[in-house]
Amino acid sequence: MSEKLQSVKNSLKRPRKKSRLPLIVGASITLVMVIIGVISMFWIPQDVNVSDPSIRMLPIGTPHHLFGTDFLGRDVTSMLMTGVRTSVIIGASAAFLSLFIGTLFGMLAASISKLDEPIMRTADIFMAMPGIIFALVLASTIGAGYVTTIFALTSFFTPAFVRVTRASSMRVLSEDYISVARLYGRSRLFITIRHVLPNVSSILIVQFTIYFAAGVLSEAGLSFLGVGINRPSVSLGMMLHEAVEQIGITDPLGVWPGLGIVILVIGLNLLGDGLRDYFDPRFSQRVR
Amino acid sequence: MDNFALKVEDLVVYLDDLIAVRGVSFVINKGERWGLVGESGAGKSLTALAIMGLLQDGWKTSGAVLHDGMNLLQASDKTLSARRGRTMSMVFQDPTTALNPVAKVGKQITWILRHHMHVTQKDAYEQSLVLLNKMNLPRPESIMDSYPHQLSGGQRQRIMIAMALACYPELIIADEPTTALDVTVQKQVLRLLDAAVTERNCGLLLITHDLPVIAAMCENVAVMYGGRIVETGKISDVFTNPRHPYTKGLLASQPTLDNIDLDGGTRLPSIRGSVPPLYAMPDGCAFAERCDFATQKCKELPELDNQIQQVACWNPVAEARKGA
Amino acid sequence: MGRFILRRLAFFAITLLTTSVLIFTLIRAAGGNVAAILLGKNSSAEEIHKLSTELGLERPLPVQYFEWMGNFLHGNLGQAFRSKQLASHLIWSQAPVSVPLSLGGLILAIIIAIPLGTFAAKNFNRPSGAFVAVLSQIGIAVPVFWAGLLLSLVFGVHLHLLPTGGWVPWSENFVGALRSLALPVFTLGIVMASTLTRYTRTAILDVMNEDFVRTARASGMSRRVALIKVGLRNASLPLVTVLGLLAAEMVGGTVIIEKVYSLPGISRMILDNVTAREVVVVQSTVMVIVVYVMTINLIIDLAYGLLDPRIRVGK
Numbered sequence: 001m002s003e004k005l006q007s008v009k010n011s012l013k014r015p016r017k018k019s020r021l022p023l024i025v026g027a028s029i030t031l032v033m034v035i036i037g038v039i040s041m042f043w044i045p046q047d048v049n050v051s052d053p054s055i056r057m058l059p060i061g062t063p064h065h066l067f068g069t070d071f072l073g074r075d076v077t078s079m080l081m082t083g084v085r086t087s088v089i090i091g092a093s094a095a096f097l098s099l100f101i102g103t104l105f106g107m108l109a110a111s112i113s114k115l116d117e118p119i120m121r122t123a124d125i126f127m128a129m130p131g132i133i134f135a136l137v138l139a140s141t142i143g144a145g146y147v148t149t150i151f152a153l154t155s156f157f158t159p160a161f162v163r164v165t166r167a168s169s170m171r172v173l174s175e176d177y178i179s180v181a182r183l184y185g186r187s188r189l190f191i192t193i194r195h196v197l198p199n200v201s202s203i204l205i206v207q208f209t210i211y212f213a214a215g216v217l218s219e220a221g222l223s224f225l226g227v228g229i230n231r232p233s234v235s236l237g238m239m240l241h242e243a244v245e246q247i248g249i250t251d252p253l254g255v256w257p258g259l260g261i262v263i264l265v266i267g268l269n270l271l272g273d274g275l276r277d278y279f280d281p282r283f284s285q286r287v288r
Numbered sequence: 289m290d291n292f293a294l295k296v297e298d299l300v301v302y303l304d305d306l307i308a309v310r311g312v313s314f315v316i317n318k319g320e321r322w323g324l325v326g327e328s329g330a331g332k333s334l335t336a337l338a339i340m341g342l343l344q345d346g347w348k349t350s351g352a353v354l355h356d357g358m359n360l361l362q363a364s365d366k367t368l369s370a371r372r373g374r375t376m377s378m379v380f381q382d383p384t385t386a387l388n389p390v391a392k393v394g395k396q397i398t399w400i401l402r403h404h405m406h407v408t409q410k411d412a413y414e415q416s417l418v419l420l421n422k423m424n425l426p427r428p429e430s431i432m433d434s435y436p437h438q439l440s441g442g443q444r445q446r447i448m449i450a451m452a453l454a455c456y457p458e459l460i461i462a463d464e465p466t467t468a469l470d471v472t473v474q475k476q477v478l479r480l481l482d483a484a485v486t487e488r489n490c491g492l493l494l495i496t497h498d499l500p501v502i503a504a505m506c507e508n509v510a511v512m513y514g515g516r517i518v519e520t521g522k523i524s525d526v527f528t529n530p531r532h533p534y535t536k537g538l539l540a541s542q543p544t545l546d547n548i549d550l551d552g553g554t555r556l557p558s559i560r561g562s563v564p565p566l567y568a569m570p571d572g573c574a575f576a577e578r579c580d581f582a583t584q585k586c587k588e589l590p591e592l593d594n595q596i597q598q599v600a601c602w603n604p605v606a607e608a609r610k611g612a
Numbered sequence: 613m614g615r616f617i618l619r620r621l622a623f624f625a626i627t628l629l630t631t632s633v634l635i636f637t638l639i640r641a642a643g644g645n646v647a648a649i650l651l652g653k654n655s656s657a658e659e660i661h662k663l664s665t666e667l668g669l670e671r672p673l674p675v676q677y678f679e680w681m682g683n684f685l686h687g688n689l690g691q692a693f694r695s696k697q698l699a700s701h702l703i704w705s706q707a708p709v710s711v712p713l714s715l716g717g718l719i720l721a722i723i724i725a726i727p728l729g730t731f732a733a734k735n736f737n738r739p740s741g742a743f744v745a746v747l748s749q750i751g752i753a754v755p756v757f758w759a760g761l762l763l764s765l766v767f768g769v770h771l772h773l774l775p776t777g778g779w780v781p782w783s784e785n786f787v788g789a790l791r792s793l794a795l796p797v798f799t800l801g802i803v804m805a806s807t808l809t810r811y812t813r814t815a816i817l818d819v820m821n822e823d824f825v826r827t828a829r830a831s832g833m834s835r836r837v838a839l840i841k842v843g844l845r846n847a848s849l850p851l852v853t854v855l856g857l858l859a860a861e862m863v864g865g866t867v868i869i870e871k872v873y874s875l876p877g878i879s880r881m882i883l884d885n886v887t888a889r890e891v892v893v894v895q896s897t898v899m900v901i902v903v904y905v906m907t908i909n910l911i912i913d914l915a916y917g918l919l920d921p922r923i924r925v926g927k
Contacts, residue, residue, distance in 0.1 A: 373832035
């Protein structure tokens with residue numbers, strides 16, 4: 001055996017395994033946030049709308065009020081838990097509805113060429129609109145709240161799903177085995193459900209987590225403006241809105257909701273990145 | 289001055305714990321056309337990229353690549369980039385993706401001339417026209433003014449060759465230069481490469497899995513399998529009297545008019561099994577698993593012998609037949 | 613290129629038309645009885661009817677739409693019901709705040725993100741590159757208003773360097789106006805830069821793996837030169853598309869940041885007028901914003917055409 005080969009063999013290092021850390025950290029953060037949200041549906045320390053002027057602005061770490069109380073003496077811990085629930089529900093609903101509608105239209109555009117142009121141009125139009133302005137108008141005319149916010153976010157997330165679904169479906173549909181399936185007499189519906197859907201599902205799952213995060217951010221923004229979630233509901237963005245309006249920016253009350261949003265969004269984004277690496281090793285393959 | 293254009297000594301190319309090229313040595317003299325054949329995954333392209341210093345991030349090398357009076361494997365990217373395109377150049381497989389899509393062809397060719405030969409833009413332009421003319425490209429002025437997407441694959445590959453020849457390199461590496469082209473265009477491109485070697489007395493390393501191409505172009509050939517050269521020698525010897533069972537199998541599985549039975553019935557012979565993946569490469573002869581003549585001895589790694597037609601096999605074809 | 617420009621212009625026109633119908637329907641259909649809201653709770657049905665007729669709100673919606681759109685195209689954006697102020701005047705008075713803020717943020721984002729993303733791509737397997745990647749990851753997760761709050765806390769409240777909010781008109785004090793825009797622009801810039809840095813890094817990493825970069829290096833370009841001469845130019849193509857998406861994000865960011873720093877910009881104007889049910893003013897204002905975003909998008913599209921010879925010259 002050649003000397004060089006032998007010396008190389010002796011010096012070989014095991015490859016560093018592609019880290020699963022983002023996936024694990026992201027999934028854990030998301031899971032914890034979802035659990036907090038679920039718990040808040042059944043139990044919170046105190047009603048979020050009951051104020052008690054005698055215990056206004058209690059500091060952090062007060063017994064029975066772990067995160068203190070706000071300017072009306074309402075329990076911050078309860079509000080944070082409820083706020084996380086709102087973020088998760090709105091982010092997930094908007095992302096899920098967009099996923100559902102977007103996949104449907106994306107696949108229609110990919111498999112029926114007559115529908116391709118109209119669907120894609122409509123998507124382009126929606127994509128070019130400044131979503132927040134519409135949400136603003138919508139919220140002020142038909143009233144703010146869960147449904148309005150989810151509706152507004154869905155309208156502006158869906159085009160992205162349409163595009164991604166169409167592009168990846170087209171790629172699948174141009175494969176040889178699809179032509180074979182066609183020659184074999186398989187129907188469009190069969191091909192779509194049997195061949196296209198499984199092949200694009202991983203991309204769509206990643207897209208879902210990304211837009212889940214975007215939904216959380218957008219909801220927070222709208223609620224901060226005062227046109228998203230309002231009392232008696234509670235959201236993290238709304239808590240910041242109240243904190244800024246009532247006591248100024250210097251108070252720690254403005255820190256916790258913001259931190260909550262950041263953690264949830266980082267968790268979701270890490271989960272998305274981790275899932276992408278997990279589903280498609282080509283992105284991080286050692287031998288390209 | 290060396291009279292070889294390239295000398296590779298015991299080249300090993302690896303990534304983490306995967307060894308793709310496992311100790312390859314050969315010499316290409318000036319004016320020599322040297323062929324490297326093998327299936328995909330045999331390590332041909334990695335050998336070429338290692339010589340040029342263009343391996344992807346993470347790949348490491350060991351051994352020596354001597355060219356232009358230095359060991360390229362130990363040179364910095366800066367030293368290497370002064371050689372690339374100047375004393376050694378490379379033609380890649382797929383001309384559709386090998387040219388910068390947003391720069392005009394003229395800009396891409398003249399850049400090389402101006403960068404390496406320090407000529408003026410005007411001279412570079414003139415020389416480029418001459419080069420394109422030599423490549424049998426009609427209306428070179430309009431080609432210089434075109435973007436790659438406006439040209440055909442054959443035109444683009446001829447431009448690639450023009451770029452490779454621009455600075456009169458001592459060594460040209462052509463990695464599957466005709467695989468992506470139509471059969472008719474293939475011949476023209478090969479002729480251009482052939483003429484360039486004759487005219488400039490440079491060394492040519494032609495990499496392909498296409499045996500007839502090698503047979504038509506090269507004086508010497510090396511057959512690669514599992515990251516090693518298993519047989520090397522003169523074309524006439526290797527292709528008429530293969531000593532390695534793999535070479536023999538490779539030659540037998542070539543479709544020629546002689547062995548195609550137009551009436552049907554006979555099948556083209558093939559080598560059973562497939563190339564072992566890098567992570568499962570055996571310590572001994574890599575071909576043993578697919579070889580009809582494999583013995584216990586093949587668990588050890590055979591080295592190239594000292595004959596004129598070198599072979600790395602414990603049971604070369606002639607002897608094996610005797611024993612059988 | 614000619615066909616390409618025509619296509620983009622046609623799309624521009626169609627989008628504006630569709631959007632205008634959407635805006636109109638949304639605001640009118642969902643807005644409730646405008647006259648009733650204008651008159652307040654204690655008004656009689658008769659009064660409401662009278663005001664509605666006066667304002668032309670009793671006519672069929674399509675008629676109202678075409679009247680509004682026709683006027684809009686002639687540069688007449690309508691006027692407020694109560695104050696009789698011209699919508700164009702109202703919008704014009706907000707522009708000195710909102711336009712510098714939004715464009716400044718976008719430009720700052722580009723100035724920060726392109727070098728930073730290039731650096732991260734160049735050093736993708738080193739700790740410094742990974743650090744930038746993590747930084748942009750965190751930046752993406754920070755809501756723009758929270759970033760604004762934190763920045764004004766640090767630079768305004770603690771360091772007393774810049775005002776934490778409020779507005780000094782340009783005509784009154786040029787430097788003062790600049791100072792009151794500094795933090796808002798900075799906030800918007802770094803938040804958008806996070807997204808753009810990430811896209812830049814990915815685009816360059818993708819391009820550097822292309823065959824033509826290998827060819828460029830095979831013909832004598834060093835790693836660095838190939839990155840600058842070939843990589844950046846090609847990576848700019850996907851990035852230009854991303855800029856189009858950022859333009860929409862820019863408007864959203866501007867609206868929120870104006871709120872954070874209590875700037876008298878376009879968002880406050882829309883909110884005030886929506887609450888007051890000044891439907892014509894709202895319609896026209898939203899329409900102007902859409903035209904603004906679409907124009908930026910159109911310019912970006914045309915720039916893309918100029919950058920990519922495959923679109924510019926065709927076969």
